[in-house]
Amino acid sequence: MYKIVVDPDKCVGDEECIEVCPVNVLQLQNGRAFPVRKDDCIGCESCIQVCDYIAITVTEV
Secondary structure: OOOEEEEEOOOOOHHHHHOOOOOOEEEEEEEEEOOOOOOOOOOHHHHHHOOOOEEEEEOOO
């Protein structure tokens, strides 16, 4: 199981992380990415790789 967190102060809402997520964990809410399906995260870290703003962390729990 993985924990995904998006820092709203760093996220610019460019949606790249949303588009790259293979299991649709993230959605845009109030102009920022938000993990709406946290339990579905598979820990691939694709979202981290495309985020130029270092706004996302994924940790194994």
